[in-house]
Amino acid sequence: MPGIHPDIISHKLSIFRDARPVAQKKRRLGSEKRQAVDEEVQKLLDAGFIREVKYTTWLANVVLVKKSNDTDALSRQRKNRFHYRTRLPFGLKNAGATYQRLMDKVFENQIGRCMEVYVDDMVRRSHSLEDHVKDLEEVLGQVRKYGMRLNPAKCTFGVNAGRFLWFMLTDRGIEANPDKCKAILEMRNPNSLKEIQRLVGRLTSLSRFIPKLAEKIKPILKLMRKNTPEGWNDECEEAFKGVKEILNVQPVMGRPDPGHALHIFLAVTDTAINAALIQEEPQFKLVYFVSRSLKETEVRYQKLEKVALSLLYVARRLRPYFQGYQVIVRTDYPIAKILRKPDLAGRMIGWSVELSEFGLQYEPRGLVKGQHLAEFVVELPYTILTHAWKLYVDGSTCKAGGGARIVLVGPNDMIVEQSIIFKFKASNNQAEYEALIAGMELARDVGADNLACYTDSQVVEGHMNGSYQVKDDYLLRYFHKAKQLQTRFGEFTITHVPREQNTRADRLSKLANGKEKGVLNSVIRQVLSKPIVGCYAISSPTSSNKQICWKDEIIRLIRRQDEGHNLQVEETKKISRYCLIGEDLYRRGYVTPMMKCLSMEEASYVLRELHHGICGRHTGGRALKARVLRAGFFWPTLEHDCLSFLQKCISCQKHDNVFHAPASELHNIFSPWPFAQWGMDIVGSFPLGQSQKKFLLVAVDYFTKWVEAEPLAIISTAQVKRFIWRLICRFGLPKTIITDNGRQFIDKRLQSFYKELGITSITSSVEHPQTNGQAEAANKIIVNELKKRLGEAKGGWVDEIDHVLWGYRCSPHGSTGESPFNLTYGTDAVLPVEVGEPTVRRQLSDMTINNEQLRSNLDVIDERRHVPAIKNEAYKRLVARRGSSLA
CATH class of the missing domain: 1.10.287 (Helix Hairpins)
Known part of the structure; x- marks a missing residue:
């Protein structure tokens, strides 16, 4: 616009000035069109949007476009007398x-x-x-x-009403554009693929006003598939008429009132997922209808997975509503308790994590209001039968351990499957009891009150019905646990079925323990490292003098929610990132997916092990906190406890670094790829250790920060050459090795060795030893760690050096944000602290999944290294700027 100053806004064009101007051949217009062009051009001249240009080398003919009000408009504001634009045209990119x-x-x-x-x-x-x-x-x-x-x-x-973005805004709410509805109502039956696509596009633009649109137009959508021989048929005609009837009496969408909750109703069919967003208070309002057809792979999902997918889809589609309001999901499906289970398998665990950020609440469907909403849920009957829930269980054993499979069948043919892998040796009867107890717990989790259980084990069925006496002491513990769970059901029966009638559970139990390979996947997958009765025996005892722990309140709230109690909004948000696995509390994290929550006594043990233990390292507070999180542990006062623990460490107080270096301009050295550039140096002499060793030859990789060190009695060129050859055999041929001017490093024989292998040798000058600063920094860390570990027993440094190196390699580096071990092997090392306080990856370990994950980590290790490389360069530049500013 001419009135807008360029300082307010301007649009710049990157033009190739040597390009040849386009000169179209002049086209003549009829008298009516020429008159319309003259009128439009004069309007633009009067408004100051264009101006006349003479002697141009380009020409673009005018194109007239018929507008909705039967007037002509220029799509290019140029006349045959050549006018130049001074306003921003909408034909330009951006x-x-x-x-x-x-x-x-x-x-x-x-x-x-x-x-x-x-x-x-x-x-x-x-x-x-x-x-x-x-x-x-x-x-x-x-x-x-x-x-x-x-x-x-x-x-x-x-x-009182007007159009905005192809919608009608009225005092009643948001209504569909009558012109768009009229175009569909007056549209004849499509005869070609283009016309079908045009019809579907028009219907999609009105999808928020039409409930269950994808399901209603399913016959029409089939015609859009490739190689579809059928044309427009009676089913398509009925679907088209049904949509027209809805458009004749279309619902009015309201604007939700802030401060009041929104409710979501879900509807799932074999080929489509649907959702309706409403607000019941202070007055009933329809807000949004969402519908989508299922893809070919999604059609094969279990019904429970389809319900979760519909909730995920509507959360992604209507994210602003989910972030600005408290959302209550109204469904009779036990989706809430399933999504809160930490041992979900495959895609379900990802969906659970993504939905956890919204703090959703779940309530039974109950009664519905409004005609359109009633039609929305009418096809979702949920009749409570006497034995609505059926449980099929089976367990099997093998030399490596065993497995169990649970198939829980509920109303509306809803199926929940769970597989369990045993990491302990169990008898066949133990495996059957493990499957039965896990199935009963799953049934209670999803809210089943009446349960009919079917098993192919005559022993278990005889024990539970009283036909057989339990003589084995270990099976007696299983029997008492099963009987205890039986009291939590209103009605419970267990029936023996032949194995040939329990084929699905039998086959899936074999898939769980690895006897068979197949494609049957379960919603829930669990790994048991010890028998379930052992878990309860260890975690059930209570003591009258038990100290109050921060976990108790969260566990209490989770159990109240599982029992069906309504929690306050603050309580729901408080426990939204926590879940129970057995009797242990876990928190969903960002560093690791599941972090085990520790009491103060357990936290103290973890800090001691990571700081003083076998692979411990006397790092700073932030590094110690990062190591705790990477190991998979959490407690609320983690950061404060790490700092407090360091302040009480006498070794850290005695031997911490004191900086005396004067300020000077810093220059960074960047390694382009892992193990391409090494820095080497000699540390010593140390007190005489084992085998009269008193020197330490150190090498550090500039990218991953991986450190290698070898204690030596004397330093010679041959030993340096042998040390370098070992590095090459383990990590590949480097491009550059940076050293100081020690005689062992500048020897002619070593330089000849470099030349043969094509290695570039760089030596730091006497005036500027900081060229090899990476090795100097590693030396300082190793020496300080040895001081803190040994104290006065300095002669044992040779035996302690491996522990120091392990701690260094497993600690996140400040410049990369990753540990050298992770950047080298693509995953974090298992630390001894995870043995004393088991983490999720030890308790739920699966060698098959573990091997696949390790291979996938190696496939993407280059991508993982790219981010630390950027962080490393940014960190070096930050240090350089700070050092230069002090100079």
């Missing part, structure tokens, strides 16, 4: 984005409060006439201030 930024800047104080703007569409909204007049004065004042110009023919004031 022109709309530039114009939107202008609108956002001009009306930044009005947008969201009393005004909505989308490019050149502006809507001013008010609750009363007095407010409308005041707000109009404010908006028009901004228009005058920035010199904008409005088209009076397109401006409307003081109306």
Whole structure:
């Protein structure tokens, strides 16, 4: 616009100035079109949007476009006398984005409060006439201030309804555009693929007003598939008529009132997922209908997975609503208790983590209001039968351990499957009891009250029904646990079935323990490292003098929620990232997916082991905290406890670094790839140790920060050469080795060795030893760690050096954010602390999955190394700037 100053907004074009201008052949227009062109061009000249140019080398003919009001408009504002544009045309790339930024800047104080703007569409909204007049004065004042110009023919004031973004905004709410509805109602039956695509596109634009659209037009969608021989048939005609009936009486979508919860109803079929978003208070409002057809792979999902997928899809589609309101999911499916289980398998665990950020609440479906919502849920009957839940269990054993499989069948043919892998040796009867107890717990988790259990074990069935006496002491513990769970059901029966009638559970139990290979996947997958009765025997005892732990309140709230009690909003948010595995509390984290929650006594043990233990390292507070999180542990006062623990460490206080180096300009050295550049140095002499060793030859990789060190009695060129050859055999041929000017490093024989292998040798100058600063920094860390570990027993440094190196390699480095071990092997090492306090990856370990994950980690290790490389370079530049600023 001519009135907008370039300092306010401007659009720059990157033009290739040597390009040859395009000169089209001049086209003549008829008298009517020529008159329309003259009128439009004169309007643009009067408004100052264009100006005349002479002696141009280009020509673009005018193209007239018929508008909705039967008037002609120019799609190119040029006349045959060649006019040059001084305004921003919408034909340019990113022109709309530039114009939107202008609108956002001009009306930044009005947008969201009393005004909505989308490019050149502006809507001013008010609750009363007095407010409308005041707000109009404010908006028009901004228009005058920035010199904008409005088209009076397109401006409307003081109306109760209007169009905005192809919707009708009225005092009742948001309605579909009548013109779009009319286009569908008057549309004849499609005869070609293009017409079918046009029809589906028009219906999709109105999908928020049509409940279960994907399901209703399923016959029409089939026609869009490739190689479909059938054309428009009776099913398509019935579907088209059904949609037209809905458009004749379309629902009105309301704007939700802040501070009141939103409710979601889910509807799932074999080929589509649907959802309805409503608000019941302070008055009933339909907010949004969401519908989508299932992909070919999604059609094979279990029904429970489809329900979870529908919830995930609507959360992604309506994310602003989920973030701004408390959302309550109204469904009779036990999706809440399933999603809260930490041992979900495959995609379900990812969906659970993604949905956990919204703090969703779950309630039974109950009664529904409104005609359209009633039609939405009418096809989802959920009849409670006497034995609505059936449980099929089976266990099997092998030399490596065993497995169990649970198939839980509920109303509406809902199936929940769980597989269990035993990491302990068990008898066949133990495996059957493990399957039975796990199945009963799963049934209670999903809310089953009446349960009919089927097993192919006559022993277990005889024990539970009293036909057989339990003589084995170990099976007696299983029997008492099963009987204890039986009391939690209103009605419970167990029946023996032949193995041939329990084929699915039998086959899936064999898949769990590895006897067979197949494609049957379970929703829940669990790994037991010890018998379930052992777990309960260890974790069930209580003591009257037990200290109060921070975990107790969270565990209590989780159990109350599992029992069906309604929690406060604050309580729901408090436990949203926690879950129970057996009797242990876990927290969903960002560093590791599941972190075990520790009491204060357990936390103290972990800190001691990571700081003083076998692979411990006397690091700073942030590094110690990072190691705790990477190991998979959490407690609320983690950061404070790490700092407090270091302040009480006498070794850290005695031998911590004191910096005396003067400020000077710093230059960083960057390694382009792992193990391409090594820094080497000699540390010593140390007190005489084992085999009269008193020197330490150290090498550090500039990228991964991996450190190798070898104690030596004497330093010679032959030993340096042998040490370098070992590095080459383990990590490959390096490009550069940086050393100081020691005679062992500049020997002619070693230089000849470098030349044969194509290795570049760089030596630091006497005036600037910081060239080999990476090796110097590693030396300082090793010496300080030895001091803190040995104290006065300095002669044992040879035996202690491996522990120091292990601790260094397993600790995250400040410049990369990753440990050298992770950058080298693509995963974190298992630390001894995980033996004393088992973590998730030890308790739920699966060698098959572990091997696959290790291989996949190696496939993406280059991508993982790219991010630490960027962090490393940024860290070096930050240090260089700070050092230079002090110079």
